[in-house]
Amino acid sequence: MHRRIFAPGVLAAATLLLAVPASAASFAPGAPGMGDPYYPAAGNGGYDVSHYDLRLKYQPATDLLEGTATLLATTKQNLSSFHLDLGLDVSEVRVNGRLARFAKEGEQELVITPAAPLEKGKSLSVVVRYAGKPSEVRIGGFTAWHRTPDGGVAAQEPDSAAWWFPSNDHPLDKATYDVSVSVPDGSQAISNGVLQSQSSKLGWTRFAWRSNKPQASYLATLAVGRFDVTTDRTASGLPVLNAYSKDLGDHGGAARASIERTAEVTEWLEGIFGPYPFNAIGGYIPNVTSGYALETQTRPFYSPRQFANGANVSVVVHEMAHQWYGDSVSVHHWKDIWINEGFARYSQWLWSEKEGEGTAQELADHAYSSRPADDPFWQVKPGDPGPDKQFDIAVYDRGAMAIQALRNKVGDEAFFRILKGWPQQYAYGNAKVSDFVRYAEKVSKKPLAELFDTWLFQPSKPSAPAAAQARIAPRSAAKPVAPKSWKKIAETNTIHEH
Ligand SMILES: [Zn+2]
Numbered sequence: 001m002h003r004r005i006f007a008p009g010v011l012a013a014a015t016l017l018l019a020v021p022a023s024a025a026s027f028a029p030g031a032p033g034m035g036d037p038y039y040p041a042a043g044n045g046g047y048d049v050s051h052y053d054l055r056l057k058y059q060p061a062t063d064l065l066e067g068t069a070t071l072l073a074t075t076k077q078n079l080s081s082f083h084l085d086l087g088l089d090v091s092e093v094r095v096n097g098r099l100a101r102f103a104k105e106g107e108q109e110l111v112i113t114p115a116a117p118l119e120k121g122k123s124l125s126v127v128v129r130y131a132g133k134p135s136e137v138r139i140g141g142f143t144a145w146h147r148t149p150d151g152g153v154a155a156q157e158p159d160s161a162a163w164w165f166p167s168n169d170h171p172l173d174k175a176t177y178d179v180s181v182s183v184p185d186g187s188q189a190i191s192n193g194v195l196q197s198q199s200s201k202l203g204w205t206r207f208a209w210r211s212n213k214p215q216a217s218y219l220a221t222l223a224v225g226r227f228d229v230t231t232d233r234t235a236s237g238l239p240v241l242n243a244y245s246k247d248l249g250d251h252g253g254a255a256r257a258s259i260e261r262t263a264e265v266t267e268w269l270e271g272i273f274g275p276y277p278f279n280a281i282g283g284y285i286p287n288v289t290s291g292y293a294l295e296t297q298t299r300p301f302y303s304p305r306q307f308a309n310g311a312n313v314s315v316v317v318h319e320m321a322h323q324w325y326g327d328s329v330s331v332h333h334w335k336d337i338w339i340n341e342g343f344a345r346y347s348q349w350l351w352s353e354k355e356g357e358g359t360a361q362e363l364a365d366h367a368y369s370s371r372p373a374d375d376p377f378w379q380v381k382p383g384d385p386g387p388d389k390q391f392d393i394a395v396y397d398r399g400a401m402a403i404q405a406l407r408n409k410v411g412d413e414a415f416f417r418i419l420k421g422w423p424q425q426y427a428y429g430n431a432k433v434s435d436f437v438r439y440a441e442k443v444s445k446k447p448l449a450e451l452f453d454t455w456l457f458q459p460s461k462p463s464a465p466a467a468a469q470a471r472i473a474p475r476s477a478a479k480p481v482a483p484k485s486w487k488k489i490a491e492t493n494t495i496h497e498h
Contacts, residue, residue, distance in 0.1 A: 027117040030082035032109055034170040038334040038387040039158060041108070043170025044083040047124060049073045051175050054165050057182045057204075058189065058224045060151040066131040069165050072175075073124040081113040085169035087139055087162040088132035095126055107139045108162045108169075126166075134163040146288040149247065151187060151224035153286045155294045155301035158334055158390070161217040171330040172430055174214035182206045183224050190223040190243045192297045194280045211297055212279050214428040216330050221296035223286050234263045238276065241299070243284040254307035258316055259283040265316050265351075269324070272350065274420045277328040277427060283316065293492070295322030295344070306491065314348045314485065315492040321347035324423040332432045337390050338382045338456060339436055342399030343419075348489050349400055358483020364404035366482055367397045368465040375461075383433045383456030393493055401465075402455035409451055410444035418443045 030046025033039075053070040065088065085108045093102040095114035102112050110128070118124060134145035134152060144156035145163040154160045161167040178196075181189035182204045193211030200206075211220070227243040234240060242259050244252065259282075266281050278298045285302040293315050294301045300319035306312060325347075326340035349360035358366075371377045380394035382402065389395070407415040418440050425439060437452045454462050 027078040027080040029111075030077070030079050032083050032105070032111075034168075034172055036170060036333045038390065039170075041106070042085070042159065042334075043168050043173060044085065046077050046079050046082050047073045047075050047168070049168050049173055049175045052165065052167065052177045052179075052220075054177070054179045054181075056164075056180065056189075056222075058152070060184065060187055060224055063133040063135050063147060063152055064131065065134055065152075065164060067129070067165060069126075069128045069130070071124075071126040071128075071166070073126065073168075075118050075120050075122050075124055078120050079114075079118040081111055082118075084110040084112065084126070084128065084166040085159075085162045086110045086128070086130065086166035087137035088130045088134065088164075090128060090130045090166075092129040093126065096124060110166060128166045130166065137163050146286065146290060148225055148245075148287050150226045150245070150287065151183075153221075153223040153225070153288055153301070155221045155223070155296055157218055157294055159218050161220060164222055165220075167217040167220075169217045171216040171218065171334075172332065174216050174330065174428070174430075176213065177211040177215055177220055178208070179211075179220070179222065180206060180208040181222065181224065186226065187224055188227045188229065188243065190221075190225075190227065190284045190299070192219070192221060192280075192299055193278070194239055195241060210279075213277065213297075213328075215297045216327070219295065219297040219327055221294075221299065221301060223284055223301070225286050227284070227286075230260070232263070234266065234281065236267075236276075238263075238266075239280045241280065241282040243282070245285060245287040245304070247287040248285065248304050251304040251307045254309075254311045255285050255302065255304065257311040258307060258313050259285065259302065261313050262316055262320060265313065265320050266323075268351070268354070269317070269320055269347065272347070272416065272419055273321070273324040273423050276323065277423065278323060281320070281323075283319070293319050295319045295326055295340075297323070297327045309491060312488055312491055314351060314488045317348050317351040318344045318492055328428055329423055329426040330430050332430045332435075334387070334390060335384045336432050337385065337395055338399045338402075338433055339431055341391070341395045342382060342403055345396040345400040345489075346403040348485075348492070349404075352483065352485035352489065355485070357485035360400075360404055360407070362483045363486065363489070364401045365465055366486060367401055370482075371461070373461040378461040379459045381457050381459055383452070396493070398455065402452065405451055405455050406440060406448065409448065410440070410446055414444040414446075 034043030051072040056067040093100045098115040100114045135147040144160035146153040179191040189207040191209035196208045226246045232240040280298045282299045290303045291305040321344045325343035349363045353359045382399040
């Protein structure tokens with residue numbers, strides 16, 4: 001775009017051009033990925049989104065989603081073109097108000113060429129009009145969209161955004177969200193944050209949601225269906241909104257008996273992790289057939305099957321712990337998943353300890369001794385598990401054992417200062433496993449590289465359990481007994497589908 005052919009008679013103009021520094025005159029396409037070693041195509045380069053405004057219409061009977069997305073961003077380099085991630089069909093794109101050329105590349109890359117190249121450091125607005133049936137979109141042979149008898153749901157990790165809105169789809173680019181969804185009267189649209197308004201006209205009801213703190217794209221969620229909604233406020237004034245599919249069958253009671261305790265769980269977690277970082281709490285449970293839960297920001301997603309054996313508050317603890325560990329402080333690259341899952345699992349151990357159903361030490365001992373050294377479990381490195389093992393049980397259980405080893409090494413006083421300080425230190429940002437190691441060393445004033453290398457990065461069973469390594473006598477007998485909470489916590493092991 002910036003190249004010119006010089007003809008005689010325009011030398012004056014050419015001279016002027018030559019006076020411009022080369023860097024300012026050089027425009028290049030933005031990268032098609034964010035540089036994540038596990039998911040090279042995830043996210044894009046060259047710009048940073050600050051806000052998504054999504055105005056959507058969804059028809060539960062046909063699964064047709066129509067949308068206009070307005071993205072506010074800042075350019076990080078001189079751009080001749082740039083990418084967004086989206087699986088649906090696009091009809092029009094405007095950049096800074098002007099029509100732009102666009103083309104789909106592969107399954108999820110939307111390449112946009114603005115009418116004029118974009119200079120580095122400038123604000124940018126992008127409007128994308130799009131439509132399609134999310135259930136028909138396959139990316140890598142997979143769909144993140146749950147089609148339900150009464151609607152559809154977007155809730156998946158590491159990605160679900162491409163099934164319902166165009167984005168820079170990587171946790172490194174967080175933004176605030178306004179999500180406004182029109183659905184037929186009698187249906188509800190559930191998303192993140194606070195329900196700002198709800199209004200009905202000519203047979204359609206529009207729900208307007210606001211998530212006003214930085215949010216990763218995979219933590220944005222949408223559910224359309226027929227829900228019973230409960231609302232309240234916490235003691236500290238946070239709005240609570242829970243939504244239960246009208247179609248939960250026998251699981252309905254157990255689901256409510258768990259999710260209605262979200263405010264209590266959040267209050268308890270604030271005592272450990274510090275102030276809750278977002279503008280609302282709650283949970284929602286659509287009539288999906290999956291078996292996992294997900295920490296969608298402010299309002300986790302739960303599957304009915306998680307409550308098949310009765311109430312399970314432990315899964316609520318796990319997903320709400322993620323609001324600090326995962327949502328406010330997010331992974332830098334996906335290989336840093338331990339800073340999410342290790343701590344969400346460990347918070348379940350702390351809940352068990354509080355409830356008198358087994359201490360974290362007892363759970364760590366049991367997790368350690370119930371897996372022989374030749375179990376493939378020990379070959380997974382929680383600190384860098386690889387994309388195939390990103391959500392392996394080892395990231396959770398061995399990941400939590402690493403945290404118990406840290407606790408034994410530094411003592412409770414320093415340990416709980418670390419747990420509370422970390423979400424403040426990296427609030428609303430991103431962090432790496434190495435950042436945590438450095439932070440824990442700084443707070444505890446102890447060298448911890450060897451301990452974390454043993455527990456997070458060696459593809460073998462550590463030679464001594466978490467307690468023994470800290471020279472605490474192992475409490476277990478030859479045949480360790482499973483702590484009372486073990487089974488309930490194990491029921492949350494299908495937390496992610498892949
Ligand atoms: Zn989790």
